[in-house]
Amino acid sequence: MKAVIPAAGMGTRFLPATKCSPKELLPVLDKPVIQYVVEEALEPEGVDEAVIIVSKEKPQIEHYFSPAPELEDFLQSKGKDELAKRVQEAGALPVSFANQDEPLGLGHAVLCAADAIDNEPFFVLLGDYFVPSRQMCIDMLEVSRAHNNASVIAVAPAPEDQVSRYGIVGGSCVGCLEGHDASGEQPGAIWKVDTMVEKPKLEDAPSHLYIVGRYLLSPRVMELLKTQTPGAGGEIQLTDAMLRLLDEEEMYALVVDPKQGCDTGTPAAWAATNARMALEHPDTKLAFYEELGDVEL
Numbered sequence: 001m002k003a004v005i006p007a008a009g010m011g012t013r014f015l016p017a018t019k020c021s022p023k024e025l026l027p028v029l030d031k032p033v034i035q036y037v038v039e040e041a042l043e044p045e046g047v048d049e050a051v052i053i054v055s056k057e058k059p060q061i062e063h064y065f066s067p068a069p070e071l072e073d074f075l076q077s078k079g080k081d082e083l084a085k086r087v088q089e090a091g092a093l094p095v096s097f098a099n100q101d102e103p104l105g106l107g108h109a110v111l112c113a114a115d116a117i118d119n120e121p122f123f124v125l126l127g128d129y130f131v132p133s134r135q136m137c138i139d140m141l142e143v144s145r146a147h148n149n150a151s152v153i154a155v156a157p158a159p160e161d162q163v164s165r166y167g168i169v170g171g172s173c174v175g176c177l178e179g180h181d182a183s184g185e186q187p188g189a190i191w192k193v194d195t196m197v198e199k200p201k202l203e204d205a206p207s208h209l210y211i212v213g214r215y216l217l218s219p220r221v222m223e224l225l226k227t228q229t230p231g232a233g234g235e236i237q238l239t240d241a242m243l244r245l246l247d248e249e250e251m252y253a254l255v256v257d258p259k260q261g262c263d264t265g266t267p268a269a270w271a272a273t274n275a276r277m278a279l280e281h282p283d284t285k286l287a288f289y290e291e292l293g294d295v296e297l
């Protein structure tokens with residue numbers, strides 16, 4: 001099974017930093033965001049490759065995942081074996097690349113991986129968001145297996161004043177993850193999806209559950225994307241193709257805790273993610289506070 005990671009967007013919310021370097025290569029501590037995403041993508045049983053969607057303007061992503069034997073030799077000659085190992089690991093991950101000629105939207109980016117997915121279910125993981133525990137996709141696969149290999153999307157409850165900013169799902173709660181005691185919009189609850197609405201007014205929203213950027217999709221979505229016309233913003237939207245899928249196949253949503261994931265798509269989100277990751281480990285936490293000195297947060 002493949003995991004598709006779209007990383008060919010313009011990153012306009014992060015300009016000018018993204019003028020000539022992709023936002024997916026921004027570091028979180030010592031690794032670029034997209035390496036966290038690739039490692040997360042490879043975690044569920046059966047995923048053997050991450051297919052990264054890139055553009056001609058962003059050749060750096062492919063470079064990053066290429067082997068760098070000269071750099072490894074140099075580091076080893078200086079006795080920096082641990083760093084050499086980290087560099088080697090980044091160049092040895094099972095990734096492949098597909099090109100998106102123009103940033104025509106998330107649905108279009110996913111369609112660029114059509115040849116690679118081989119008529120099998122596939123994951124989609126947005127390239128600017130990652131889950132440090134790597135558990136979300138594993139749980140989604142469990143839900144899919146329990147429901148006849150149906151498509152599963154991860155959703156999280158949005159605060160009421162933010163519902164109109166997101167794609168919101170509607171449906172009904174039909175159970176929960178094994179070992180959880182969850183219902184309604186609580187993390188661990190499982191919904192059968194019957195609709196999706198892009199940026200609804202709060203009073204029209206079918207729930208508060210927004211799509212967070214992790215999808216496990218039936219290969220039928222690829223077929224539907226081939227005939228998908230542009231939607232909101234003139235872009236080919238993945239949610240529009242998924243709405244059409246609902247007419248043909250069952251789809252489920254797994255409610256996740258929004259704190260499980262780290263966004264890096266804006267300067268503020270990226271800075272918060274770095275701070276959070278630095279504070280999660282005793283050694284980086286100490287160094288973080290030392291660097292801050294007497295600056296108050």
Ligand code: UTP
Pocket residue numbers: 006007008009010011012013014024053100102103104105106108109126127128265
């Ligand atoms: P975003 O909408 O967050 O990324 O898409 P963006 O368009 O690059 O960012 P802004 O809004 O201009 O700041 C989520 C992911 O989908 C990819 C992006 O690279 C990002 O990782 N994407 C988006 C594509 O690969 N192609 C597209 O046409 C659009």
